Amino acid sequence: MKIKEEMKGDVLVVSLSGKVIGGPELMDVKTVFQNAVNQNILKVLLDLGKVTWMDSSGLGVIVSGHTTLSRADGSLRILNATRKIHELFIITKLITIFETYNDMQEALNSFGE
Amino acid sequence: MRTIEIRLPSELSVLEPLQLFVESIGKYVGVEEDELSSLSVAVIELVKNGMEHGNGNDPEKIVTISIDTFQSRIRFFIDDEGIWEPDMAPGFDPGEGEELLSCRGRGVLIARNLAKWVELGLTPEGKTRVTLIWPLT
Numbered sequence A: 001m002k003i004k005e006e007m008k009g010d011v012l013v014v015s016l017s018g019k020v021i022g023g024p025e026l027m028d029v030k031t032v033f034q035n036a037v038n039q040n041i042l043k044v045l046l047d048l049g050k051v052t053w054m055d056s057s058g059l060g061v062i063v064s065g066h067t068t069l070s071r072a073d074g075s076l077r078i079l080n081a082t083r084k085i086h087e088l089f090i091i092t093k094l095i096t097i098f099e100t101y102n103d104m105q106e107a108l109n110s111f112g113e
Numbered sequence B: 001m002r003t004i005e006i007r008l009p010s011e012l013s014v015l016e017p018l019q020l021f022v023e024s025i026g027k028y029v030g031v032e033e034d035e036l037s038s039l040s041v042a043v044i045e046l047v048k049n050g051m052e053h054g055n056g057n058d059p060e061k062i063v064t065i066s067i068d069t070f071q072s073r074i075r076f077f078i079d080d081e082g083i084w085e086p087d088m089a090p091g092f093d094p095g096e097g098e099e100l101l102s103c104r105g106r107g108v109l110i111a112r113n114l115a116k117w118v119e120l121g122l123t124p125e126g127k128t129r130v131t132l133i134w135p136l137t
Helices: A025-038 A054-069 A083-091 A102-110 B012-028 B034-052 B097-101 B106-115
Strands: A004-010 A013-021 A043-054 A074-080 B003-007 B062-069 B073-079 B118-121 B128-135
Touching: A004 B034, A013 A025, A013 A054, A013 A102, A025 A054, A043 B003, A043 B012, A043 B034, A054 B034, A054 B097, A074 A102, A083 B003, A083 B034, A083 B106, A102 B012, B003 B012, B012 B034, B012 B073, B034 B062, B034 B073, B034 B106, B034 B128, B106 B118, B106 B128
Parallel strands: A013 A043, A043 A074
Antiparallel strands: A004 A013, B003 B062, B062 B073, B073 B128, B118 B128
């Protein structure tokens, strides 16, 4: 799994790619969310478009990020969840928690609404 | 296909090779291409569950996967070294509200929803056995 970070205005876009399958590298994702809060970056967009495989470990990290940002009055939103990942969000009812988008600009604009 | 048995230590490092193997065997026996990743997610979730809840993430403890095919289905037995207690069967409901925000405990729920058949039970020796059955096309 690879992690890429990019600022788009006041939104941190975190892009994951490859397999999200558990193990110590997931801690790196948690750290990204915590570092964002530490730097008072409270709008985070998680791009999952290049994730080829994900299980509950990935969902756990995303929920952790949501909690970290929410506690700081921030927000974590989801971009480009593949059909398989979207299915996991539905099964676990996390679809009721997260705002999900398929268009980058629409997702970025949503933070200003 | 003859029965395939895999014995894995309870270490997360084995999960990625296992994912590739499950998808390979699934493809070989005729699981639909589009369902291969769902199959591997379901199996990995149950293996992780066994490693964590059955074996306490002790690398000395083994998860054993036995794979058989029948006319129109592939069956996985996933055995760990724990003892399943029926009243502690995990992960059948994601909960509501704040419960949804738990960072853990979704594995069996996901496996049960992705797979056509997942059943928790016991091996003949009384250890935990999860059975997953997936139809073939």
